[in-house]
Amino acid sequence: MNTITRSIVEMRGVNKSFHGVRALDDVDFTVGVGEVVGLLGDNGAGKSTLIKILTGFLKADTASIRIDGVDHQFRNPQEARNAGVETVYQEQALADDLSVARNLFLGKELVRKVGPFRLLDDGRMRRESEEMLRDLRLAVDPDKPARDCSGGERQGICIARAIHFEAKLVILDEPTNALGVAAVKRVLDLIRDLKARGIAVIFIGHNLYEVLEVADRAVVMVRGKKVVDVATRDTSVGELTELLMQRSGIGG
Amino acid sequence: MTDAKMPLSSSAPAVAVPTSVPGLFQRLTRQPSLIAFFLLILLVAGFALATPNHSFATIPVLQLFQTYTPEIALMTMGMSVLLVVGEIDLSISSVYVFSSVIFASLNHALGLPLWLCFPVALGAGLLMGAINGLLVAFTGVSSLIITLGTMWGFNAVMNLAIGGKSVPLADANPNGGLQWVLTGQVLGVRMQLVWMVVIAVLLWLLLHHTRTGNRIFATGSNERAARMMGVSVTWTRVLCFCLLALLAAFAGVLAVSRTNVAVPQSGQYTMLLALAGAVVGGTKLTGGSGELFGALCGAFILQVLSLGFIQLGLNDYWVTLVTACAIILTAFAYLRIDRRLKR
Ligand SMILES: Nc1ncnc2c1ncn2[C@@H]1O[C@H](COP(=O)(O)OP(=O)(O)OP(=O)(O)O)[C@@H](O)[C@H]1O
Ligand SMILES: [Mg+2]
Numbered sequence: 001m002n003t004i005t006r007s008i009v010e011m012r013g014v015n016k017s018f019h020g021v022r023a024l025d026d027v028d029f030t031v032g033v034g035e036v037v038g039l040l041g042d043n044g045a046g047k048s049t050l051i052k053i054l055t056g057f058l059k060a061d062t063a064s065i066r067i068d069g070v071d072h073q074f075r076n077p078q079e080a081r082n083a084g085v086e087t088v089y090q091e092q093a094l095a096d097d098l099s100v101a102r103n104l105f106l107g108k109e110l111v112r113k114v115g116p117f118r119l120l121d122d123g124r125m126r127r128e129s130e131e132m133l134r135d136l137r138l139a140v141d142p143d144k145p146a147r148d149c150s151g152g153e154r155q156g157i158c159i160a161r162a163i164h165f166e167a168k169l170v171i172l173d174e175p176t177n178a179l180g181v182a183a184v185k186r187v188l189d190l191i192r193d194l195k196a197r198g199i200a201v202i203f204i205g206h207n208l209y210e211v212l213e214v215a216d217r218a219v220v221m222v223r224g225k226k227v228v229d230v231a232t233r234d235t236s237v238g239e240l241t242e243l244l245m246q247r248s249g250i251g252g
Numbered sequence: 253m254t255d256a257k258m259p260l261s262s263s264a265p266a267v268a269v270p271t272s273v274p275g276l277f278q279r280l281t282r283q284p285s286l287i288a289f290f291l292l293i294l295l296v297a298g299f300a301l302a303t304p305n306h307s308f309a310t311i312p313v314l315q316l317f318q319t320y321t322p323e324i325a326l327m328t329m330g331m332s333v334l335l336v337v338g339e340i341d342l343s344i345s346s347v348y349v350f351s352s353v354i355f356a357s358l359n360h361a362l363g364l365p366l367w368l369c370f371p372v373a374l375g376a377g378l379l380m381g382a383i384n385g386l387l388v389a390f391t392g393v394s395s396l397i398i399t400l401g402t403m404w405g406f407n408a409v410m411n412l413a414i415g416g417k418s419v420p421l422a423d424a425n426p427n428g429g430l431q432w433v434l435t436g437q438v439l440g441v442r443m444q445l446v447w448m449v450v451i452a453v454l455l456w457l458l459l460h461h462t463r464t465g466n467r468i469f470a471t472g473s474n475e476r477a478a479r480m481m482g483v484s485v486t487w488t489r490v491l492c493f494c495l496l497a498l499l500a501a502f503a504g505v506l507a508v509s510r511t512n513v514a515v516p517q518s519g520q521y522t523m524l525l526a527l528a529g530a531v532v533g534g535t536k537l538t539g540g541s542g543e544l545f546g547a548l549c550g551a552f553i554l555q556v557l558s559l560g561f562i563q564l565g566l567n568d569y570w571v572t573l574v575t576a577c578a579i580i581l582t583a584f585a586y587l588r589i590d591r592r593l594k595r
Contacts, residue, residue, distance in 0.1 A: 055480075057479065076484070077479060077480050077482045078483070078484060080482070081481070091476065091477075091480075092477075094474065095469065095478060095540070096473055096540070098473060106478065106483065107478075109463045111462075120461050120463065
């Protein structure tokens with residue numbers, strides 16, 4: 001693999017406190033074009049906070065962020081999505097009262113012109129939803145309310161949504177949560193697929209085997225600080241485990 | 253892929269819906285507006301049978317509905333949209349009456365032609381809605397409190413500006429010009445009824461067949477999720493406040509057009525009626541779901557109840573009491589049905 005020269009994301013000096021508690025402490029984080037970065041760390045290490053700042057859902061206290069080489073900070077997730085950043089949030093961003101199809105296209109609804117109006121193209125959204133779900137081997141009726149979906153199905157819907165829209169960066173915050181063994185394998189395959197298509201991926205997870213299987217680089221965070229940033233071929237599950245334990249003050 | 257048959261979810265086979273429950277009941281309960289509609293039919297039929305000489309089902313009585321109910325119905329529908337987004341507006345009676353007074357005063361005091369007073373009055377309503385929405389969005393204070401404040405605030409401003417006297421239209425002409433367009437009559441059908449239907453259809457299109465509508469439901473259902481998916485929840489909220497206030501202003505103008513006079517003391521109950529109508533129509537106060545058609549039925553149900561019992565010779569206080577019980581009972585019934593479905 002050749003070294004990555006251009007970055008799609010370049011975050012420098014990111015600081016964030018919640019009510020005086022430091023969640024992120026001067027974090028630098030970069031993602032190269034078409035690179036898969038595994039983001040690791042214990043619960044509460046600041047992983048989700050970091051990516052929410054990236055997508056504009058949260059505002060950093062201080063940060064300098066460059067997207068695709070341009071000084072730019074998304075002010076809200078809308079700007080991020082418009083710029084081709086799709087995210088699976090850990091919280092599963094689904095509106096329970098909406099149908100699965102309407103959720104899949106939430107914020108990017110398909111419309112057609114009918115006279116003076118621009119009306120939702122429910123037919124096309126349903127057809128494309130069926131396709132999106134089928135691609136993920138999900139047996140879910142796009143017309144049923146999201147409320148009625150199982151935990152794994154909900155996670156699948158969020159993933160389907162993130163990979164459907166032409167993105168240049170896909171962020172997956174613990175995407176394998178709630179998934180069965182076969183489904184986890186599907187998701188890892190999908191990440192490889194994205195990479196093959198030149199799309200960069202940030203993959204947050206707790207399972208080191210999963211992360212090392214697909215990531216080019218592993219970044220480890222401990223209590224708001226980045227402590228490791230290493231190419232995955234230069235490390236191992238054992239080494240990373242030891243690092244995580246030591247830095248967290250658990251291990252010897 | 254080798255695992256072509258593998259579902260993504262480990263628990264993929266959908267849990268079958270118990271088929272013991274009759275399908276009709278299921279479908280009905282998923283559509284509270286249909287329940288409201290049947291309730292309305294039932295009430296009308298009931299009163300028609302119960303009133304002496306079936307006086308309830310006579311033309312003069314039915315005429316009353318198309319004359320008075322559209323004004324309330326516009327507001328129940330607007331309220332229902334606002335409830336979908338998870339907010340409430342207590343100030344609409346003030347918006348209603350302030351707009352009606354502006355409409356009449358511009359004509360009465362400044363001699364502006366009615367067709368000019370009309371957009372100004374609507375604009376004033378829109379402005380009041382925007383004030384409500386922006387205050388809620390940018391202070392973070394709940395809409396219950398904000399609109400409790402603006403309810404009195406708008407009223408005070410109105411009284412400071414024009415005093416408490418009724419304002420008659422200077423160019424009153426109920427059968428011509430703008431007044432005919434608003435509240436005239438064609439082939440026995442009141443224009444306000446026509447407006448109500450047209451607006452109901454437009455609102456339905458907006459709510460169920462546009463991006464904005466989808467985002468209204470999403471915001472009310474799960475604001476965080478909507479925001480994460482790039483929905484501007486602030487703008488969506490403000491829009492709903494504006495929409496309701498605009499409808500309240502329109503209702504206020506209709507009232508003036510119908511009576512040739514704006515009465516600053518009128519309309520105290522419009523807010524309560526709008527809210528009650530929306531609730532009786534199956535809209536929940538928890539956001540994320542709402543029923544335009546139900547809200548429309550709700551407005552009529554409330555009117556049928558009061559007119560019906562009056563026809564039966566019940567005194568006014570009894571009518572109020574019955575209405576009060578009806579509101580609480582229907583809300584309770586919807587809640588039970590809802591629990592039963594989500595169990
Ligand atoms: N909205 C918030 N308000 C207050 N504190 C917060 C908020 N969001 C996160 N935190 C705190 O910031 C720290 C980092 O949280 P974050 O969600 O980024 O952790 P994480 O690395 O994603 O953990 P996990 O692996 O459990 O998902 C935690 O201590 C958390 O309690
Ligand atoms: Mg997290």
